[in-house]
Amino acid sequence: MPQRDIAIIGASEVKIELRSGRTTYELAGEAMAGALANAGIDKSEIDGMAVTSCFSDAGNPFYSPILSAYLGLQLDWCQTTDLGGAGASGSVARAAMAIRAGLCHTVLVISADAQSTTNRGDIQGFRGEFQYPVGIMGPPGYFGLLSNRYDHQYGLDPKALAKLAVTQRDHALLNPLACEKLRKPLTEAEYLASPMISHPIRMLDCVMVADGASACIVTTTERAKALGVKRMAHPIGYGERVNHLEAENCPDITKVGQEVAGARALAQAGMKIGDIKQFHPYDDFLIAIILQMEGLGFCKPGEGCRYVLDHDFHWNGDLPLNTGGGQISAGQAGLAGGAHNLTEALRQLFGEAEGRQVKDNSNAMVTGIGWIPYGRNWGSSTVLVLEAG
C-alpha cells in the first residue's frame, strides 16, 4: 500500500527569464513567498529546507545556510541536493525522509539559479583531464554520442523528435511563466531546419539556459489537514539511481537509470506504468524523453519513436506530457531547471493549471536527470510518483 502520510501543500514558480540580471537569492525569495502564499501558511511553519545546488553561486560552500539566512529561516534540518536536474525531485524525497525521521515537520523544497546571468561553475576532475582537450561541445556533444548510437541500434526518427518539440512548444504558449523568447509557435519544418550543433543534435533539440526559481512546501498530511489545506499532492513513490552501470566498462549507452528508479517508484506507489495519467519527464534534450519512455516501460527499448508518433502528448491528449512546455520550450533555469517539470505537475494536481488543465489529474509522474559521466548515459536519475489528495 502506498504511504499517503506526506503532502505537498503549495508550489510556486518564478517566470523564467533569459539573462534576468537577478541573483539566486532574489529569485529564491520570490519563489518562497509564492509557495507560502499558494499553501496559505506562515513562514514560521517552515522548519526544514532542501535546496538544489546552483551554477550562479557555485563555489559557495555554505550555500544552504546562507540561503536560509537570506530567507529569514530558522531550521532544524537543512541541506543542499547536488544531483543536478534530479535535485528537485530528489529534494522532495529527502524532505519526506527528514519529516518521517522526526527531524522537522514542514520543509521548503527550493531550487533557484541565475545561470544565464552569472555562472560560477567550474567542473574539473576527469572532464578537465580527458574531456575538455577533445573539444566535445558539452551536453549537446554527449547527447550527440548517445543519439548516434541509439540511431545505430534502433533507428532515430527526426519526425518523432520534431513532434515532441512542437507539442512542448504548444504548451509553452499556454504557460505565462515560460520564457518569452521561446513563446513563439514552432513547426516541424522549423525544428528540422534548426542548425546542427553536434551531429545529430540540432539547436532545437537542446534546452536554452535561463534564470528562474521554484519552490514547494512539504509537510505531513495530518498537519496539512490541521492547517485547513484543501488540496494537496502526496509523493507516493520514489526511486533514484546515481551512476547507473558505473562499474561496467562498456555499458549500453542507451540504458537509463530510470529503468531501475522507475520500477522502484511504481512498486512503492502500487501502480503500473499504464496507470500514470500525466508524464513530466526531465527534458534537457528531446531524445532524453524517448529514452525515459523506453526505460520506464511506456514502450519497449527501440520503440520510443514509434510510441511518440502514435500518441498525442498535448494537455488534452492521451498522455499529457510536460504541459508547462518542459525545459526545452519554457527555458532551463540552470540547475533549478529540474524543478520546472515538478512544479507543473503540482499545478496540475492542485487543479491550478488554468488554460491547460488536464482532465484526469489524479496522479502524475515526474523525473529528474543530472550530470553526464564520461562517455555514458546521464549520471543521476530520479522518478517521483505524485497523487492528488
Add this chain to the structure above:
Amino acid sequence: MSERDPLEGLRPAPVKQDFSQPFWDGAAQGKFLLQYCPESGKYQFYPRPVSVQTGKRNLEWREVSGRGTVYSHTVTYRSPIPVKGIKPYIVALVELEEGVRVMANLIGCPVEAVKIGMAVKLAWVKAGEDNFPAFEPA
C-alpha cells in the same frame, strides 16, 4: 590547425589528477598505459584512485594496443571555447580491444566517413605540451 587534425595546436592542456601521473608519463614516451585490476582481470579508463570493480588500491599500469572500434561519434559543428569557430571535427567514443572506452578525436578521417564499428588505431596528438590520445582509421 591542419587538414588531418583541425584541433592541432588548440587543445587545452589537461588538468591532471595525482593518481593519473603514470598515464601522462607513459604518454610522454608514446606508451598508452591503462590501469588494470588484477583481481577482476579488467582494465579501466579514465584513471581512478581505486579499482572500480573492487574498491581496492592494488591497480597495475599496463601498456595496451591502442587498437579498437568506433562505438559512437558526433561531428562538432558549433565548437566550444577554446576551439571555437574551427571547421567541423569528429569526437568519437572508441572501444579498445582491452574492453574500455576512450573519448577522443578521430583524425585523418573526413567527417562524412566516420561509421560506428570502423576499426581505428591510436595516434598521439598534443594537448598543451602533453601527448594526448587520438585515433585514426586503422
